[in-house]
Amino acid sequence: MRRYGKHTDEDDIRVRPSRRGTRPRTHTRPKHEDAAEGFVLTVDRGRLTCLVEGRTVTAMKARELGRKAVVVGDRVAVVGDLSGAKDTLARIVRVEERTSVLRRTADDNDPYERVIVANADQLAVVTALADPEPRPRLIDRCLVAAFDAGLEPLLVLTKSDLASAEPLLETYAPLGVRYVVTSRDDFADGEGVEAVRELMRGQLTVCVGHSGVGKTTLVNALVPERRRATGVVNAVTGRGRHTTTSALALPLPPSTVGEDGWVIDTPGVRSFGLNHIQLSRVIHAFPDLEAGAEHCPRACSHNEPDCALDQWVADGHADPARLHSLRRLLATRERREGD
Numbered sequence: 001m002r003r004y005g006k007h008t009d010e011d012d013i014r015v016r017p018s019r020r021g022t023r024p025r026t027h028t029r030p031k032h033e034d035a036a037e038g039f040v041l042t043v044d045r046g047r048l049t050c051l052v053e054g055r056t057v058t059a060m061k062a063r064e065l066g067r068k069a070v071v072v073g074d075r076v077a078v079v080g081d082l083s084g085a086k087d088t089l090a091r092i093v094r095v096e097e098r099t100s101v102l103r104r105t106a107d108d109n110d111p112y113e114r115v116i117v118a119n120a121d122q123l124a125v126v127t128a129l130a131d132p133e134p135r136p137r138l139i140d141r142c143l144v145a146a147f148d149a150g151l152e153p154l155l156v157l158t159k160s161d162l163a164s165a166e167p168l169l170e171t172y173a174p175l176g177v178r179y180v181v182t183s184r185d186d187f188a189d190g191e192g193v194e195a196v197r198e199l200m201r202g203q204l205t206v207c208v209g210h211s212g213v214g215k216t217t218l219v220n221a222l223v224p225e226r227r228r229a230t231g232v233v234n235a236v237t238g239r240g241r242h243t244t245t246s247a248l249a250l251p252l253p254p255s256t257v258g259e260d261g262w263v264i265d266t267p268g269v270r271s272f273g274l275n276h277i278q279l280s281r282v283i284h285a286f287p288d289l290e291a292g293a294e295h296c297p298r299a300c301s302h303n304e305p306d307c308a309l310d311q312w313v314a315d316g317h318a319d320p321a322r323l324h325s326l327r328r329l330l331a332t333r334e335r336r337e338g339d
Contacts, residue, residue: 032077032079032093032094034079035077035078035079035093035094036052036053036077036078036079036082037052037053037075037076037077037078038050038051038052038057038059038075038076038077038078038092039051039052039073039074039075039076039249040070040071040072040073040074040075040076040249041056041072041248041249042072042246042247042248042249043070043071043072043246043247044246046060046061047059047060048060048061048070048092050076050078050090050092052078052082052084052090053082055082055083055084056084057078057081057082057083057084057088057090058084058088058089058090059076059078059080059089059090059091059092060089060090060091060092061091061092062091062092062093064093065092065093065094065095068095069115070092070095071115071116071117071118071247072117072118072247072248072249072264073117073118073119073120073204073206073249073264074095074096074098074118074119075095075096075119076092076094076095076096077092077093077094077095077096078090078091078092078093079091079093098118098119099119100118100119100120100121100149100150100151101115101118101149102115102116102117102118102120102123102145102146102149102151102206103115103116103145103149103276104116104145104269104272104273104274104276105273105274105275105276106271106273107271107273107275109273109275110273110275111275113275113276116206116208116247116266117206117247117264117266119204120149120151120204120205120206120264121151121152121203121204121205122151122152122153122154122200122203122204122205122206123142123145123146123149123151123152123153123154123205123206123208124154124155124156124200124205124206124207124208124263125139125142125143125146125153125154125155125156125208125209126156126158126207126208126209126213126214126215126218127139127155127156127157127158127168127209127213128157128158128159128162128212128213128214129157129158129159129160129162129163129164129165129168130159130162130163131159131162131212132210132212132213134168135210136168136171137332138210138269138271138272139155139172140328140329140332141272141274141332142208142272143175143177143329144274144277144279144282144329144330144332145272145274145277147281147282147284147285147329148277148278148281148282151206152178152203153175153177153178154177154178154179154180154199154205155172155177155178155179155180156179156180156182156196156207156218157169157179157180157181157182158182158183158184158213158214158217158218159182159183159184159213159214160181160182160183161183161184161185165181172325173321174319174321174322174324174325175322175325178199180195180196180199182195182196182218184214186221187214187217187218187220187221193218193221193222196218196222197222197252197253197261200222200252200261200263201252201260201261202260202261203261203262204249204261204262204264205261205262205263205264206247206263206264206266207219207263207264207265207266208266208269208272209268209269210268210269210270211268211270212268213268215265215266215268216265219250219263219265222250222252222263223250223251223252223253223263225253226250246267247264247265247266247267248264248265249262249263249264250262250263250264250265274332279330282326282329282330283302283326286318286322286326288317288318288319288322289309289312289313289318289322289323289326291312291317292308292309292311292312292313292317292318293308293309293312294308295308295311295312296308296309301330302326302327302330303327303330303331309323309326310323
């Protein structure tokens with residue numbers, strides 16, 4: 001017991017030891033030069049499945065990345081347990097520079113953009129010709145997003161056994177977009193699916209489309225060993241049930257020419273907001289019109305009386321149908337998708 005009045009010295013003073021230690025803090029982040037290269041296959045509630053050195057590894061984002069999002073298609077640097085064994089967890093410590101980013105917003109008034117996939121080369125817009133009916137405005141919006149992201153667009157028209165593809169193809173012919181037409185029989189016997197697969201060889205292709213168009217059925221046919229759940233379309237409303245809840249990258253089967261490829265299945269979308277899109281970049285996908293736009297007034301919307309593109313087309317430098325298509329795409333933010 002301490003006696004009152006005793007002269008105290010340093011031995012009588014008890015100090016709680018610091019948990020932080022005496023080493024000075026530093027803001028220098030480790031370089032992780034020994035990190036392995038990884039490719040993000042899917043993201044689920046903070047856990048990321050990556051392909052690392054031929055193995056499937058579960059990882060989480062390192063704290064040092066802060067709020068930087070990691071998405072399907074990202075090429076990352078991974079450290080920690082890379083065995084891929086059950087209950088092991090690695091860390092993603094770096095996200096490599098992206099070659100492309102496909103984004104969308106929930107609607108045109110939403111200021112928050114959502115990254116769908118990174119490093120894609122091609123955007124496959126999957127659309128049914130019937131059951132449910134095509135939604136040209138949604139197709140237009142997907143094309144605008146593809147042009148803005150620098151992706152090559154591809155139209156995949158399904159269920160041609162129920163309706164003709166010609167009316168829709170005539171609408172998009174002036175854009176010069178590649179397309180392939182499939183039927184339900186193609187999925188059943190495998191014929192015709194090879195035509196789609198060949199257009200995806202050597203590419204990282206992300207598939208988008210609203211529910212019920214046969215997107216996941218197509219992916220199942222392209223990669224039969226990795227089948228995903230498919231749903232049915234309501235015969236009354238024409239609406240499908242969301243059967244894909246997260247984006248997933250799947251490798252295409254090897255081909256005789258040795259070219260591989262990846263296809264990314266995404267959840268069905270009900271809308272494709274373009275609030276984040278800089279429409280001035282869309283014209284870059286129209287090289288025959290882009291040169292004429294150099295004579296337009298500043299901040300020209302390309303749909304006003306003094307737009308130079310009208311004279312450019314009148315002088316024979318471009319097809320009038322191309323200008324009509326450009327203006328239709330640029331107007332997508334002012335029109336509702338169901339119009």
